[in-house]
Amino acid sequence: MGLRDILTGRSSVKQPASRERLFALSTAYVTLETSYQITSAGVAGIVVQSLATSDFQSVLKDTEDVVKATAGEYKATVETTDDEFGFRWVIVRNPSVEDLVATINAVSTSIEEGGYGERLLCAVFAFKAADNSTLNFIYNYKRGSWYPFVPAPGDKQRSTERELQLKAQIGSELPIEPELERWFPLWGVPF
Numbered sequence: 001m002g003l004r005d006i007l008t009g010r011s012s013v014k015q016p017a018s019r020e021r022l023f024a025l026s027t028a029y030v031t032l033e034t035s036y037q038i039t040s041a042g043v044a045g046i047v048v049q050s051l052a053t054s055d056f057q058s059v060l061k062d063t064e065d066v067v068k069a070t071a072g073e074y075k076a077t078v079e080t081t082d083d084e085f086g087f088r089w090v091i092v093r094n095p096s097v098e099d100l101v102a103t104i105n106a107v108s109t110s111i112e113e114g115g116y117g118e119r120l121l122c123a124v125f126a127f128k129a130a131d132n133s134t135l136n137f138i139y140n141y142k143r144g145s146w147y148p149f150v151p152a153p154g155d156k157q158r159s160t161e162r163e164l165q166l167k168a169q170i171g172s173e174l175p176i177e178p179e180l181e182r183w184f185p186l187w188g189v190p191f
Contacts, residue, residue: 021146022105038135043100044124048121050119059111060080078093092104120142143177148166156187
């Protein structure tokens with residue numbers, strides 16, 4: 001909390017980090033695919049903390065309309081859904097990781113330009129390992145860093161061993177979150 005926050009009686013919410021770190025996934029994907037047989041599941045989503053104001057809803061609607069209008073150019077499909085916690089998901093399907101990253105970036109840019117960048121939580125990109133198991137790479141907008149999330153069999157179980165292995169394998173190409181306690185599990189991803 002800064003002096004301005006004390007004087008105005010408000011605290012400011014951290015804005016998203018530079019978007020350039022989001023694009024690191026495009027180049028890291030080459031290594032994931034060629035060296036580790038990890039392939040894209042062809043789906044990604046961005047999570048936004050919803051706000052009940054008409055202005056915020058208008059920004060989200062405009063964002064969705066623009067993404068849907070340009071999705072054909074990338075041969076992508078776009079859908080939105082709210083999860084059980086009231087967060088809005090914008091889900092993009094496209095076989096190309098580069099196009100998924102570009103579309104997710106377009107969504108986040110539009111939300112930021114609408115004045116609601118602090119509402120961006122994270123982006124989730126789904127992948128498949130050689131054994132057909134699911135793994136996700138999550139981009140934390142506030143921290144500007146990535147981390148792997150690997151669900152394991154069982155109720156809300158995760159494979160921390162596999163997550164640390166992925167960090168070691170791809171950490172030189174992808175800006176991985178250094179604080180492991182910030183590797184939050186994301187259960188119930190709607191794709």
